[in-house]
Each structure stands twice: as C-alpha cells, then as structure tokens.
Amino acid sequence: MKILIHLTIFLAFATSQIWGQGQVNGDLNHDGENRTYILYEPVNFDQNKTYPLVFNFHGLSSAAWQQYFYGDFRKIADTANFIIVLPQGLKNEDGITHWNVGQSNADDVGFVSALIDELAKKYNVDMQRIYATGMSNGGIMSYYLACQLGNRFAAVASVTGLMAKDHLTTCTLQKPMPTMHIHGTADHVLPYMGSDTFMSVQEIVDHWIDHNKCNSNGAISVIPDINTADGCNAEHFVYQGGTSGASVELFKVNNGGHSWPGAPLIIAGVACQDFNACEEIWRFFSKYNINGVVGVSDKSKNDNLQLLVYPNPTQDVCTINWGQIMRTKIIIRNCLGKQVYEKSVRAGQHELRTNDWQHGLYFVDILHSKGTTTERLLIK
Helix, strand or coil, X not given: CHHHHHHHHHHHHHHXXXXXXXXEEEXXXXXXXXXXXXXXXXXXXXXXXCEEEEEEECCCCCCHHHHHHHCCCHHHHHHHCCEEEEECCEECCCCCEECCCCCCCCCHHHHHHHHXXXXXXXXCEEEEEEEEEEECHHHHHHHHHHHHCHHHCCEEEEECCCCEHHHHHHCCCCCCCCEEEEEECCCCCCCCCCCCCECCHHHHHHHHHHHXXXXXXXXXEEECCCCHHHCCEEEEEEECCCHHHCCEEEEEEECCCCCCCCCCCCCCCCCCCCCCHXXXXXXXXXXXXXXEXXXXXXXXXXXXXXCEEECCCECCEEEEEEEEEEEEEEEEEECCCCEEEEEEEEEEEEEEECCCCCCEEEEXXXXXXXXXXXXXXXXX
C-alpha cells in the first residue's frame, strides 16, 4: 500500500513536470509501427554545436515519460551539454510495454539504429559519443545493444538489469565496450545472484572484464553512507587497463532493491540514496568515445590563443600556459559540467594543484577578450 501511495504521488508530480523547456516529442515509422520517443535538449541548446547522445530505456511495463523523470539526467545534461533520448517500447502479446531482447517479434534493435540515423539528420549528434543506459528491462536492452549494435555505442550502463545467458552465444561485438553495472543485493525482481535465465551480476562483470581485457584485480572503495535512513550502503569496484582504455565498473548496493539509486521514488525494495546513479553513469560515459578513452588533446579550436596544459594527464600539479600576458579568467568544470575552480589572473601561465581532486576528466576554460579557449585535463 505504501508503494502504491508513493507511485500515485509520483505519477501526479511527474505529469505536472514533464512538459518542460527542452522537451521534444517525436515519432518514427519503423517496421510498419509508429514508434515514439521523448528527446531532451539541454538548456541553451545550439543547433550549430555537436552533442553526445544518451539513450535511456524504461523498464518492463513502464513508459518513456516515467523513465524521463525516474532516471532523470536533465540537470546533468544542462551543465555537461548532451542530448537525452527516451524511446518508447511496444506492448508484447500480454499488453505489457517491453524491450525485445529475444522474447518477441518487435524489431527494437532495428528501431534504435534507425532512430540514431533519424536524430543525426535533425541534430548535430557526435556519432562517436552515443551511449545506452536503462532500468531493469531497459538495462537488459543496453547490454543487448552492446552485443547486437555495439559498433554504434561508445559505452553502456545497466541499472538493475542483467544479461541473459543465451545472449553470450549470439553476441557479435568485436570492439571493447566500457561497461558500468549498478545492482542491489536484495533485488527480488532480477536477483543479484542471477537465475536460470540470467547471469549473476558477478558473471556479467567478469564477462566484460574478459571481453575488454581489463585487469581482474579491481580497485574497491566504500561509498560514504551519507543517508543512514535508506537501509543500505554501497561498494564501488573499478577494473581498468582494458584495450583502448576500456574499463568495467560495478556499484554493489548492499540491501538495495529493484530501484534507481538517487531517484525520488522506491519501485521495489530499498532505493539507495548514498549516490546518484545518473551522475555516476555520466561520469563514466564522459570518459569514452567509440574508439576508447577520449583524448586529452581533443580541445576546442581557437586561433586567437594557444593553450597548453601539462603534464596531462596529471596526478598532483600541472601548469596552464596561454603565453600572453593579459587579464583573463580560468574556469575549470568537471565531467558533469559543474564549475570546480575559478581564478582571475594577469599572467601568461598558472600553476594548478590537483592532488586532492577526484580522478576524472575536466575542462579548462580560458576566458579572454577574443572568446574562450578550452582544453581537456585528465587527473589520474
């Protein structure tokens, strides 16, 4: 009864919030079916700019508009500048919305491929930075796409979704696939230990470690238990060293249920509030393009200023050099697009200490009279 009450409140609130700025409701005829989707353009969207594309798949019996709110990437997209697309699954023979991962006749793989092509015509999509994530059946779909359409995706992440055992025999993926998995140990819908149909979480992680040729000795850290009232805690496993820099990450949510961590609603069992799955997924996605780790040399082109950041990657200290003595401002943003550093200077270079910064990708902006020049900085 408590879950039903929460669900009713959630549906009412979500309905009132869904029709907002940046939302586009689209449709595409594929395989004789009129397929629909919701697309979110980040704030200050500019048709002339290139944007990464994140597919976000809903769960079984759910809908695109529910996932739009439940696995909510909008605030992150607004600061990190990427497009979100939430396709709508068709109803199966029982009248339940689903993603076909081998159990129906719906051509969902073909639909996703056609939707990529359609969006590439309408938007300036970065075709090297397309990602897939989803909840439950949507997470299963993300893995299925990695196997069946992996040449179009740079990385995938599954929240509470498993891999079917029979998918291993039909997986045609040849390139590395950076993979993140988020799952609760008390998930009674898709159990952490797997089933007759599905692999266990550890088997899935081991599969991608082996596929990507990662180091099997992963780094383990405990997520701070910042919300002791949620009844769970989480561990973070990172397996690096894979081909082209591909890695595998696992968030093991101890006592976590069939829910999206950080979401405002409990679907089934405990919903962990110690970390935000959307933030972690984008942090992970942002490191990769279709060829592997995004190069630190991939920077904005600006003939007015030569910007150098070295050493890059760095561990504790680096130098930002733009060669000209002038009044300028340095702004550094993390992979979520959040500003983490600002400094006004009147010099040709600046030393930056990063020994207490989180590892990951950052963007160094130099604001000057002729515009803004940006360089990527990778902190190991």
